[in-house]
Amino acid sequence: MSKATTLAKALQNWEAEHPGESFVDAVEIKLCFQFPPIERLETTVLTQLSKCERLSISSNAIDKLVNFPPMKTLTRLSLGRNMIKRLTGLEEIAGNLRELWLSYNMIEKLEGLSGCLKLNTFFISNNRIKAWEELDKIKELPELENVVFTGNPFYGSLGDEAKYYVLKKLPNAKNIDGIIVTGAHTSRAEKLPDAFPAPVK
Template structure:
């Protein structure tokens, strides 16, 4: 078994044709720019030590999915360049303020998110957190692994099921 990777370095830019880069379950603490990865669609960095989302400017035009659960991330900065992002798995991090979700409104294609395990959910079940998430991100179709229905929209607007 190889020792864990401790940092992302520029040698990753040799993977010019990679579509899915999996670097999960390592000891990476910082994201870097990957300008040569012109075809990347999925970047998997779950179970690392990352504190800040960064370095996505160069791959934002192709990146569709960012899997970054189980890290130390407390802010949702750095995702605006990801214009094709549809999926953001960022559960079990340190996001504690609901207004952080507003930063994701710039990601117009974002429809699938995982937020559970973050401090914003503290004291709430997934179902109780749902209207709060929809208040900030009304276009979400799948939240925490569950497909949302029209009833979820009514619940988020204060309506009730008959």
């Protein structure tokens, strides 16, 4: 059985693919599809990415997040297609994140995001969110406009109708599941009953 690729080794691989560049000075780093995959994030290694603005570690085998160190330049974090179960440890980077990509994981709760006051884009399709009430945890984020929730259990059999329920929960959204919100969408969402579909068991 292949041993997992460490984050440090993945960064060495990145430097080998980018001759003359150092990951310490890189603004954008992509560590996707490592083989064998990355299974763990290491705080001590992340600390070295002091200039990184866009970090992608998608399509690996990470099952949990660490307490991210202060990464003041980081605005986009992509961890899609992993095995992450809980949203934790984002406190130190929450204040500067503008994009968070977490589709195709195993997340059930939208916790740990209250400090993401600059978050504009949040993609979390194909996870395990079961209740519409989870959206209440992010409805106060002032700049959140672009969201994707398709493929989560709480959509049930609503199909395209789901976007109206999302809009009722997140009235400031401008783009839901790839669909640009219009005045007609808003009017219809406002007429929905206050009772939302029951959580999935």
